[in-house]
Amino acid sequence: MASNTEYSTKGLLHLACAAYRVNGKYISDRSAYEDSTLVSNRDLILYSLGEKEWFGPTQDRPPLLHVTQEDKDLAEKVLAYSKKLLFSVIDGTNQFEIDLHKSLSTDTSTISKLGFIACSPNSYIKHATTRTLTKSIRDCEDEYIGEIGSQLYDRDSEIVSVTKSTNYDAFNVIAVVENKMVSWMTSKIPNTGPAVIISANIKDFSTLYKHGTKVTRLNYVKVAQ
Numbered sequence: 001m002a003s004n005t006e007y008s009t010k011g012l013l014h015l016a017c018a019a020y021r022v023n024g025k026y027i028s029d030r031s032a033y034e035d036s037t038l039v040s041n042r043d044l045i046l047y048s049l050g051e052k053e054w055f056g057p058t059q060d061r062p063p064l065l066h067v068t069q070e071d072k073d074l075a076e077k078v079l080a081y082s083k084k085l086l087f088s089v090i091d092g093t094n095q096f097e098i099d100l101h102k103s104l105s106t107d108t109s110t111i112s113k114l115g116f117i118a119c120s121p122n123s124y125i126k127h128a129t130t131r132t133l134t135k136s137i138r139d140c141e142d143e144y145i146g147e148i149g150s151q152l153y154d155r156d157s158e159i160v161s162v163t164k165s166t167n168y169d170a171f172n173v174i175a176v177v178e179n180k181m182v183s184w185m186t187s188k189i190p191n192t193g194p195a196v197i198i199s200a201n202i203k204d205f206s207t208l209y210k211h212g213t214k215v216t217r218l219n220y221v222k223v224a225q
Helices: 009-021 028-034 040-049 069-090 095-104 111-139
Strands: 149-163 171-177 180-186 193-207 215-222
Touching: 009 069, 009 095, 028 040, 028 095, 028 215, 069 095, 069 111, 095 111, 095 193, 111 149, 111 171, 171 193, 171 215, 180 193
Parallel strands: 180 215
Antiparallel strands: 149 171, 149 193, 171 180, 193 215
């Protein structure tokens, strides 16, 4: 049974951002239940608060969350995003989004609201990624780069989207090179923002799902940031 202790909502959000950083993504309670090797973001927060006891082997106990400046910076972005959208969301029909943003609008919260707070960094990041990608697509030329089978060397780029693949244990990267869209798969998560493609092969030509914009698919990509 969840306690009735009142916690600072911003403090809980700081922990939610730390949990997102530690897990590298948002892991729901259901996903963790279906895969015992995972620990949900919500549970990471509960263990750190002492609101949930660990009954597994000591060596497998999840680490306590320690909030960094990076987590606090992300939390401020989440709060700003939430405040901006709160009234427009209320006019909509998505009750989950309404409850999520309402949960962040109070000074204090109980554990009963933690589910909403725990997933809020993921909600913000998805929104920010979509917004950045949409703007990049709008500003880019709808053209391919080079020829299939050729190579790229020392090209300045702007990584605008990094998403976890639903089919592979890898990440799909979308970037802008010479005002055109390129993409590739990688096992390591790059940062969004400026990057130099040291070398890459042009694998094929395709279009971005949902957008229909031309995108040059790369492989064997070496990137410096």
